[in-house]
Amino acid sequence: MKNAVFALIGLALAFAPMSGYQEGIVVLLCINCIAAMGVSLLTGFTGIFTLGHAAYMALGAYTAAIMTVRHGINWLPAVMSGGVVAVAVAWLIGVPTLRLTGDYYAIASIGLGEAIRLVLENWRSLTKGARGFPGIESYTTRFVAVAFFTAMGIVMFNLINSRLGRELKASRDDRVAASLMGFDTPSSRMKALLISAFYCGVSGALLGGYMNFIQPSMFDMMKSTELTAVVVFGGLGSMSGALLGSALVTSVMEYFRDISQYRMLIYGALLVLIMVLRPEGLLGSREVWDFLPNRRGGGIKP
């Protein structure tokens, strides 16, 4: 049922008639939502707060850009490799750092995210440095972005209700209890990190194909904060909330594009206001369909 709804939304986004401007917004929405789903799995469902996930977007974007521009590889394998490289780096980083808990992981992730960005900035022979990497072909059409979003969305929504999803929630709510129940919490936390890195990597690779140009400063701490903030805004532990939050923030930022000077001011004030007025986020830890009346059977209320 949920899969069908998702597929329908996908079809509507892919084939509804739109102006070029609206198409651009849809592409951006899909890209941001893919990254938000990844971060939501890690932060909302596993309880690992990250402030460095923009770095995985950067890795995906640069991998895809280098493969398509330098080596003339077809964009589809390049985008997938973007995700894979992000996963590989996440694994290297995750082995030692996932032992850290709470604020310490968040701070370590800032350090790692900045370190990755600085490497990209200084490894000029590979990445063309701080001035950016131009000339990426526009492979992220509306259809491609929506297809990726729909496919990855369906996978993600099934994942959070799978055995792994329940393991993640258990280890989020009480790690000690979860490991006493026999869950291998370190391994499920690692899986969550790897999956979220893959989502961010693919999202970054698609972003490169949409913007035709990438730059290390596009993936700085501000972007990482935005990813986590969007998830918190939607509601920790709510995947549809993350999508809603991401869509709202993307549209609001788009709406204020004309007064770009005030855009960041509004964004900052919005972050503070959301935290003050509704820290549990738009949906709390419930999903959109939990709000539907007269639901028959299934599902456990949190």
Next chain:
Amino acid sequence: MDFNFSTLFQQVINGLSLGSVYALIAVGYSLVYSILSFSNFAHGGFLVVGGYICYGLLTGFDVAFGREVLLSVPSMGGIWLAGLGAMAGAGAVAVLTERLAYKPIREHTSMTLYLLIASMGVSIVIENIFVILVGGRFRALPQGTFPAATFDLGGGVTVNASDLLSLGFAVFFLGGLQFFLMRTRWGLAIRAAACDLRTAGLMGVNVSRLIGIVFFVAGILAAVGGVFLSARYTLYPQLGGITTKAFVAAVIGGLGSLPGAVVGSLLLGLAEMLTAGFVSSQMRDLVVFSMLVIMLLIKPAGFFGKQISDKI
């Protein structure tokens, strides 16, 4: 680059001076962390507020309003008055931030993540208020704000008077903070609250006022750091980004530990300047963040931090 002792000595002096400025920032940040256990990312904003108030007082605020709205203060005590104004202003902004943004969150949730994100929001707001108000240009404090003299120590080693000044002021303010924490009633209350905020409240400490005082002190220290940073690097709205390094220093020293913040800052300043002197100044930031990551892997609690009891 060749290794030689005069470069080494020179960079050690520069490193200590830079580290002392980091220390001013890191100590305020760590103080807030020790009470509320969240990373206050708006701390960099307080620093920028301090820097711009100082600049404004020295130049009569002509940047913000297009004309001098005040008689500029150089004739009336110059940097001293401007510095005092900066400290008071940044302290006030810090208290205001706490009251408007953090207090409502503190009161209905115990999740520090919400405070963390709100603090990111505040830092974005402060930065962009200055972008809108005065523009993103780099501004240098007026000539003659700090003595420009340099002392030659022989062998090609020179020391700037402003470096010595920042070192001296850092020692003075850190000493003052130590006195405040160790010898006054509010200092005792703050130390108690750092152990356990709730219990301190139950013992009759006015927690709300205590948190206000902590933010005011943190704001003052940030303003001093901001003035010296703008003397060193010029002033711009994104100057607060340098606080990330002070965070790193505080983590290396042990979050919430004030001696740790000072030691971490000095180490970081030295590492940065030695990298700049002997490797390349582009590697500075990379070294800083690598130090953070290595420290978190080896000893996540930092040099002086409380042991983390969670061991899985």
